[in-house]
Amino acid sequence: MKQWILKAAASSVDGLVETTARMPEPASGEVRVRIVAVSLNYREHLILSGADGPWRPKGDLVPVADGAGIVDAVGEGVTEWKAGDRVATVYLRNFRTWPPHPGIGLGLGAADEQGVLAEYVILPADRVTSAPDGLSLAEASTLPCAAVTAWTALQHSNPVRPGQKVLTLGSGGVSLFAISLARALGAEVFATTDQVDKQQRLEDLGVSQTFDYRKDPNWGATIFEATGGTDKIVDTAGFGSINQSIQALAFGGDIGMVGLMSFGEAIDPALFYAKGVSLRGIPVGSAEQQREVFRFIDEKGIKPVIHRTFDFLEARAAYEAQLAPDTFGKIVINVSDE
Structure with missing residues (x-):
């Protein structure tokens, strides 16, 4: 063979x-x-x-x-x-x-x-x-990797309910499955991307609004203002942008941490505690x-x-x-x- x-x-x-x-x-x-x-x-x-x-x-x-x-x-x-x-x-x-x-x-x-x-x-x-x-x-x-990871992030803890808001970061395999799964669960979905050509593709999948994280270094606050805060984030980027993710969350929201793309940023404890959010590692x-x-x-x-x-x-x-x-x-x- x-x-x-x-x-x-x-x-x-x-x-x-x-x-x-x-x-x-x-x-x-x-x-x-x-x-x-x-x-x-x-x-x-x-x-x-x-x-x-x-x-x-x-x-x-x-x-x-x-x-x-x-x-x-x-x-x-x-x-x-x-x-x-x-x-x-x-x-x-x-x-x-x-x-x-x-x-x-x-x-x-x-x-x-x-x-x-x-x-x-x-x-x-x-x-x-x-x-x-x-x-x-x-x-x-x-x-086996991408869809299962997205599902675990969305549904294992604090499972997504109809009418909630979900944010996915980027347009990799996990993020694309998270979009499809979250919409099928009845959620409204938002996404980040730094590529104009991918904005339309994401919207074609049912994303309500995209945000350019490269043009807007404070994209977390922008998303919170635009959405009132998302209930769930599937974070495929990593800890390099963790505080922006926390900013984007609704109070009491949940982050499923998947990403290995960036490291190094310490969590702002005042922000983390004040919003009462949860952060979970997702091993597929x-x-x-x-x-x-x-x-x-x-x-x-x-x-x-x-x-x-x-x-x-x-x-x-x-x-x-x-x-x-x-x-x-x-x-x-x-x-x-x-």
Whole structure:
């Protein structure tokens, strides 16, 4: 079978190499999945560039966490799956229900876990869930990290209710899913972006108003004034703008902190305490939360935004496309026919 590996110590797309490996066989409690498609997340670039960091093992790594495919074979003792089942990967290890624990790891395709950029993969039977019936497997491949993260941020604590206001930061995969999910939950959605061409795209998805955070360094106060404060923020930017997010919140509002884009700003304690807000770290979500959001996506007919699809042999080009400034939506790599 064919697979892509990220060579040890490599820190650019030149270190991604297509190789041939023996067909793997499932052991007890495992399933073999014929991968139909995978999708990329920003963390793929953290792994790529961080050759000496905690994301990378000492040796070669099959990259990418998110994939969908068809169960091809099952190991001894596996009763919940059979050949032909349509499944999507679960991002984190042994994370069946909330709360998280020290053993969940850093996700497939990182540290001590091989990823899914391959024609066939072996996974524990609890490392997949049924793919949504209403989506193709290419569409389903976009869900395990981005959609589950957005759902956990919106619904795990202080769940969004109809009529509430939600703010998403930027237009990455998590933010786009948060927009679709929040609107389906009955919320009014606002968003930040610094790109004029993306303002209309966000509004086409149902965003009521966009705010340019680059032109307006005090965008948090501007959003509070325009909206009366948002009840929930899905913060994909990181702590570099945390005080602006707090400014944008309604009193008693909630921030789901997702972002790894920026660090370094200390929380203003007077602002934080005065508004009575809550701040939660979002480590993607559990397998249970994945099943929840998949059911919701099917029920509401939600479709992921896919920017571009690449062939399996174009993995390097897919990585490069993900960082292009005009990317709006997920980057998908087709591996085999559905």
